[in-house]
Amino acid sequence: MAEQMSDDDERQQSPPSDLDFTSNKARTCIVTGSVSGHTEFQSLYPDQVLENVLENVLHFLTSRRDRNSASLVCKSWYRVEALTRSELFIGNCYAVSPARATARFTRVRALHLKGRPRFADFNLMPPDWGAHFNPWVLAFAKACPWLEKVYLKRMSVTDDDLATLAESFLGFKELVLVCCDGFGTSGLAIFISKCRQLKVLDLIESEVSDDETDWISCFPEGESHLESLIFDCVECPINFEALERLVARSPSLKKLRLNRYVSIGQLYRLMVQAPQLTHLGTGSFSPSEVAGQGDQEPDYVTTFAACKSLVCLSGFREIIPDYLPAIYPICANLTSLNFSYANITAEQLKPIISNCHKLQVFWVLDSICDEGLKAVAATCKELRELRVFPVDAREDSDGPVSEVGFQAISEGCRKLQSILYFCQRMTNAAVIAMSRNCPDLVVFRLCIMGRHRPDHVTGEPMDDGFGAIVMNCKKLTRLAVSGLLTDKAFDYIGRYGKLVRTLSVAFAGDSDMALKYVLEGCPQLQKLEIRDSPFGDAALCSGLHHYYNMRFLWMSSCRLTHQGCQQIARAMPRLVVEVIRSADEEEVYDRVQTLYMYRSLEGPRNDAPKFVTIL
Amino acid sequence: MMMLMMVSLFLTFFFLSHSPLFLNKHQLQRSPNMLGTEHDLNFKETELCLGLPGGSGGGGGAAAAGGGGGGKNEVESSPKTTGKRGYSETVDLKLNLQSKEGCMDLNQNLENGSKEKNHLTAKPPAKAQVLGWPPVRSYRKNIMANQKNNSDEISDRASSGSGGAAFVKVCMDGAPYLRKVDLKMYNSYQKLSDALAKMFSSFTMGSYGCEGMIDFMNESKLMDLLNSSDYVPTYEDKDGDWMLVGDVPWEMFVESCKRLRIMKGSEAIGLAPRAMEKCKSRV
Numbered sequence: 001m002a003e004q005m006s007d008d009d010e011r012q013q014s015p016p017s018d019l020d021f022t023s024n025k026a027r028t029c030i031v032t033g034s035v036s037g038h039t040e041f042q043s044l045y046p047d048q049v050l051e052n053v054l055e056n057v058l059h060f061l062t063s064r065r066d067r068n069s070a071s072l073v074c075k076s077w078y079r080v081e082a083l084t085r086s087e088l089f090i091g092n093c094y095a096v097s098p099a100r101a102t103a104r105f106t107r108v109r110a111l112h113l114k115g116r117p118r119f120a121d122f123n124l125m126p127p128d129w130g131a132h133f134n135p136w137v138l139a140f141a142k143a144c145p146w147l148e149k150v151y152l153k154r155m156s157v158t159d160d161d162l163a164t165l166a167e168s169f170l171g172f173k174e175l176v177l178v179c180c181d182g183f184g185t186s187g188l189a190i191f192i193s194k195c196r197q198l199k200v201l202d203l204i205e206s207e208v209s210d211d212e213t214d215w216i217s218c219f220p221e222g223e224s225h226l227e228s229l230i231f232d233c234v235e236c237p238i239n240f241e242a243l244e245r246l247v248a249r250s251p252s253l254k255k256l257r258l259n260r261y262v263s264i265g266q267l268y269r270l271m272v273q274a275p276q277l278t279h280l281g282t283g284s285f286s287p288s289e290v291a292g293q294g295d296q297e298p299d300y301v302t303t304f305a306a307c308k309s310l311v312c313l314s315g316f317r318e319i320i321p322d323y324l325p326a327i328y329p330i331c332a333n334l335t336s337l338n339f340s341y342a343n344i345t346a347e348q349l350k351p352i353i354s355n356c357h358k359l360q361v362f363w364v365l366d367s368i369c370d371e372g373l374k375a376v377a378a379t380c381k382e383l384r385e386l387r388v389f390p391v392d393a394r395e396d397s398d399g400p401v402s403e404v405g406f407q408a409i410s411e412g413c414r415k416l417q418s419i420l421y422f423c424q425r426m427t428n429a430a431v432i433a434m435s436r437n438c439p440d441l442v443v444f445r446l447c448i449m450g451r452h453r454p455d456h457v458t459g460e461p462m463d464d465g466f467g468a469i470v471m472n473c474k475k476l477t478r479l480a481v482s483g484l485l486t487d488k489a490f491d492y493i494g495r496y497g498k499l500v501r502t503l504s505v506a507f508a509g510d511s512d513m514a515l516k517y518v519l520e521g522c523p524q525l526q527k528l529e530i531r532d533s534p535f536g537d538a539a540l541c542s543g544l545h546h547y548y549n550m551r552f553l554w555m556s557s558c559r560l561t562h563q564g565c566q567q568i569a570r571a572m573p574r575l576v577v578e579v580i581r582s583a584d585e586e587e588v589y590d591r592v593q594t595l596y597m598y599r600s601l602e603g604p605r606n607d608a609p610k611f612v613t614i615l
Numbered sequence: 616m617m618m619l620m621m622v623s624l625f626l627t628f629f630f631l632s633h634s635p636l637f638l639n640k641h642q643l644q645r646s647p648n649m650l651g652t653e654h655d656l657n658f659k660e661t662e663l664c665l666g667l668p669g670g671s672g673g674g675g676g677a678a679a680a681g682g683g684g685g686g687k688n689e690v691e692s693s694p695k696t697t698g699k700r701g702y703s704e705t706v707d708l709k710l711n712l713q714s715k716e717g718c719m720d721l722n723q724n725l726e727n728g729s730k731e732k733n734h735l736t737a738k739p740p741a742k743a744q745v746l747g748w749p750p751v752r753s754y755r756k757n758i759m760a761n762q763k764n765n766s767d768e769i770s771d772r773a774s775s776g777s778g779g780a781a782f783v784k785v786c787m788d789g790a791p792y793l794r795k796v797d798l799k800m801y802n803s804y805q806k807l808s809d810a811l812a813k814m815f816s817s818f819t820m821g822s823y824g825c826e827g828m829i830d831f832m833n834e835s836k837l838m839d840l841l842n843s844s845d846y847v848p849t850y851e852d853k854d855g856d857w858m859l860v861g862d863v864p865w866e867m868f869v870e871s872c873k874r875l876r877i878m879k880g881s882e883a884i885g886l887a888p889r890a891m892e893k894c895k896s897r898v
Contacts, residue, residue: 119747119750121750121752121753122746122747122748122750122751122752122753123746123747123753124746124747179752205752205754207754209794209814210794210795211794212794212795233754236795317758317762318762340755341755341758341759341762343759343762389751389755390749390751391759392759393749393751393755393756393759394744394749395744395745395748395749422749422751447749447750449748449749451745451748504750506748506750507748531747532745
């Protein structure tokens with residue numbers, strides 16, 4: 001689950017990598033890196049030895065921020081850095097073209113790409129907007145045959161792409177797809193059958209279509225190198241016998257996350273084969289229907305106890321709480337527990353959580369109520385990350401958690417760094433309390449589900465609460481606000497949120513001033529996503545000085561007009577300004593439904609669907 | 616002194632009036648003009664209508680749509696039916712193969728939703744949900760909805776002893792491969808229809824027609840639909856007969872459906888008389 005923590009948690013303070021080409025035009029003409037790594041120059045280069053030394057030293061540089069800085073020192077450092085960069089991170093796949101990336105970085109071993117903007121997850125954009133992996137895989141297949149690892153987030157990957165991946169990169173080892181779509185089990189089957197060196201296949205919250213293919217059986221026979229197999233999002237039955245055989249012949253397997261079609265009885269059989277697991281996703285955690293009455297229940301407790309290395313537990317997709325005691329033996333070792341698909345009560349949680357002293361990451365449903373949160377606060381003193389999701393994600397549903405549980409957490413879990421909290425009621429007092437009790441907060445995302453809801457005790461807007469967060473939490477880099485908020489809240493953010501990189505705003509603010517405060521006050525701002533807030537063209541213009549420093553700006557259902565967006569597009573040639581309509585809306589209205597704009601070296605993309613207009 | 620009391624009274628009223636009230640203006644602002652009027656009409660319908668109980672009615676509490684359109688509309692129909700379908704009830708099987716995300720669907724869902732609510736206890740109509748809010752990913756919403764369905768299913772199973780998941784194959788004329796759906800994952804025709812539309816969206820070769828609803832009571836409408844080249848869903852039931860989807864209450868459909876096929880209306884025309892017959896014999 002650590003993979004799922006946002007990249008804001010990484011140390012990334014410098015100008016990101018995808019756009020440091022622009023700072024010196026001359027550079028881009030000089031480098032002619034070739035596959036073998038030997039750069040050819042017309043003029044004699046004075047000290048080849050120095051460059052070799054540099055190369056050896058720069059190999060050790062892993063942080064991309066440091067690498068970006070190093071590449072700016074001089075031409076020779078730029079060149080060598082490009083040759084030694086093995087992990088390439090591109091935060092917006094449209095910011096730079098595959099050709100340009102492969103031309104500069106020729107020895108890349110790992111590619112990390114992000115595609116769609118996050119608000120696309122909430123159906124705010126029609127599907128087929130873009131972010132296709134295809135041009136990337138083709139470019140890398142030609143230029144970087146030593147690619148071993150691909151990590152994609154919110155991209156569209158087709159079965160053909162998977163086939164290309166497996167066929168073009170002989171030593172391919174790791175594939176991680178997070179929130180991706182476009183492929184199915186037939187693509188997986190091809191990929192798996194051709195990837196002989198595969199160590200990691202992680203499918204996380206991706207949409208995988210059921211092509212009725214038995215992909216599990218496609219793993220090559222003989223001992224497998226598999227270290228991680230995550231397929232909890234695959235919504236189709238699998239060939240369990242094949243999986244069992246696979247696990248039995250994968251001695252290096254450390255991470256296994258099963259989908260909901262694996263019953264608890266089957267889980268038992270797998271765990272017996274793999275007591276060395278460190279990360280386990282339990283699948284359904286309920287028995288299959290075929291278990292007869294007379295069948296003896298396996299000894300789950302002993303099996304769990306045998307997995308002494310287990311530190312991360314998730315799954316519980318269709319939990320029968322009666323089976324929960326099975327996990328008691330390992331609670332004391334757990335650092336990460338994901339109950340976010342388990343609709344359990346506080347009473348069911350308590351016996352477990354009271355043993356989880358080492359827990360650092362906890363994801364749960366609000367079914368545990370404030371009482372359950374109090375139990376968490378009482379025991380989990382090492383908690384770093386908490387996410388509380390709603391069972392019933394509607395605006396007007398009952399809210400089982402409130403400021404009571406929230407405050408309890410702040411008092412019990414002083415080391416908290418990241419919180420995502422869905423609730424129906426909140427008070428400024430509780431938020432202020434958290435800002436004081438948890439000064440290490442880096443990520444603060446509070447979602448009061450009712451729109452424009454004020455402090456339910458005082459009736460005041462939630463300005464002071466969020467203000468306190470930006471004031472007191474000096475390390476804060478990611479913030480999501482909600483509830484009734486006036487411009488004042490944004491004034492606070494602009495004034496105190498100096499390290500904020502990601503800001504999410506919905507149904508908030510009174511006027512353009514709010515957006516101005518933020519654009520003028522937050523120098524580190526990189527990702528700004530706004531919906532349904534009264535911000536117009538004037539506010540948009542106030543950010544002209546900053547947009548090249550940002551990865552993207554998303555504004556939907558605000559008060560922008562075509563003229564306003566057009567102005568921005570004219571003023572900033574390196575910005576791609578996309579106006580996105582909902583699929584069947586015609587281009588008649590002057591009001592812009594959705595604006596998505598991002599810096600790019602490539603200009604308007606050529607794969608935009610018809611509901612996207614690039615200004 | 617009096618002035619102070621007046622002022623404090625005024626302030627109290629002021630704060631009270633700003634207490635959490637859900638304003639519809641944002642919702643109305645959101646829907647583009649072409650739907651604005653229809654949107655209003657629906658709420659009016661809600662206030663006036665005196666529909667019969669049964670059919671696809673009964674306000675549910677399910678968290679979200681099953682296959683397609685995640686956060687769009689949470690005013691759901693529950694799986695419960697009380698026998699006969701009211702004459703005014705029709706099953707909306709709009710296979711919106713082109714624009715699943717369009718506001719059209721929201722409108723249709725609202726229409727269904729408000730019809731259900733009208734005859735229940737005198738609660739104010741549930742607030743229509745805003746697209747994509749709260750910001751919970753459809754993936755998660757679907758899982759929670761499925762869990763709810765599964766737990767209903769488990770309790771049903773305890774009493775009725777019916778089988779587990781109801782997987783049926785779905786094929787669409789012209790599509791290169793077939794899919795499978797678990798009918799138990801859905802609790803209404805609308806949800807199934809959304810899911811099917813999503814599954815086969817890349818193979819759209821025709822539309823389902825903007826008015827498309829299989830109105831089994833209206834023979835001429837049915838005939839029009841079946842004469843067009845629009846797609847209709849059909850299914851093979853336990854008796855081996857091919858029927859038009861939507862003719863029976865949802866539960867009965869789940870029990871009897873063996874497989875699904877989406878075919879052109881013109882091909883389905885042979886099914887119509889049988890569908891009408893079976894329908895009449897059940898009613």
